[in-house]
Amino acid sequence: MIVNGKERDIEPGTTIEELIQTMGFPKNIVVVKVNGKRISKEEYHTKLDNNSNVEIYSLIGGG
Numbered sequence: 001m002i003v004n005g006k007e008r009d010i011e012p013g014t015t016i017e018e019l020i021q022t023m024g025f026p027k028n029i030v031v032v033k034v035n036g037k038r039i040s041k042e043e044y045h046t047k048l049d050n051n052s053n054v055e056i057y058s059l060i061g062g063g
Helices: 016-023
Strands: 030-034 037-039 053-058
Touching: 016 030, 016 053
Parallel strands: none
Antiparallel strands: 030 037, 030 053
16 A cells, blocks of 8 residues: 555555554544545545555644
């Protein structure tokens, strides 16, 4: 599985939410794309497979 541009050894069947937790991101301030499609928080139960290409973006506030 590719996560943020790097090959990662993630167990197939891992949900998006589990991946976010494993990577140490707080799920309420991230944007997730899987295979180029933005995933809503309601879809974080979706299971990933070895062919998934996941991008996790952490939102940072500032001014």
